[in-house]
Amino acid sequence: MANLIPNIIFGSHLDVTSTQILGCGISLAVALYLAQRWMDGNKQSSPLVPYRFPIIGSTFEWNANPAKFIKDATKNYGSVFRIYANGRVQTVVGKDLVRNVAVNDDFNVIEAVHDDFDLDYMLRGGKQLDLKLPKLITKHITPNLKAYTPRVVRKLNESMDNWLGGVQDYTTMEDPAIMIQDMVANASASVFVGEELCNNKTFIHTSKVLTSDVGNMMSKMGLIKLMPRLSTLYQRHACPGRFFAVQEIKTIVSILIRKYRIVRPTPAVSRSIKINPKGPLMFIKRE
CATH class of the missing domain: 1.10.20 (Histone, subunit A)
Known part of the structure; x- marks a missing residue:
């Protein structure tokens, strides 16, 4: 040649x-x-963030400070743009559009995840569901939330009574996140698998552990590993199931606040919004 x-x-x-x-x-x-x-790309492609070195691209700038890189690129090129970093071209979608991309039939987030983690193989021996999970949620659950809401609220109240029903005046809970996870798992199961199976404690425990383990693994691979900020955007906007769980958590907080005054037993806990609040919570029963 x-x-x-x-x-x-x-x-x-x-x-x-x-x-x-x-x-x-x-x-x-x-x-x-x-x-x-x-x-x-072509003229219809999203803009590519300029770089100085053809092979290296924007790798150094991206790895040095991903948050600043995304912020500057969004300001200059809009909410959708491409970057050439770590040896490949990647498209970045802003939080205002990422959910639309995830639920669009022209894209397939689940298939992209299968490139690294085949959930069908693990749970069903390689057999795929006739109805894909995103379509199941967006076409059958999300439009019928009003029908599911009474069931969800009832299960949330039942779970809360199991945790706090015996409280006379107040109680201190060392890790309130466990209670929240249990309430979300029970309420979600009542919608996805029915009220009978959601009463099976072994099933609920297994589903919570599986969700936690898969979530931890997914956070360590692909773009979520290279772009930690995208993890939050994906969880909040891309996944309809996650959106459903967020609505449950809002309902949980509303129910708890109506029945209990929630305070920290140690006022010295940092109030910085950049630090996730940790430590025990005190639930004081309202009269």
């Missing part, structure tokens, strides 16, 4: 060394041109 191209263009009067050098140079130039066109 290195000899063929210059012979066609310049004839056979070049010596062997010149022919090889010229052929390699032309081949390299063509390869770089094709690679650049592939990275730049």
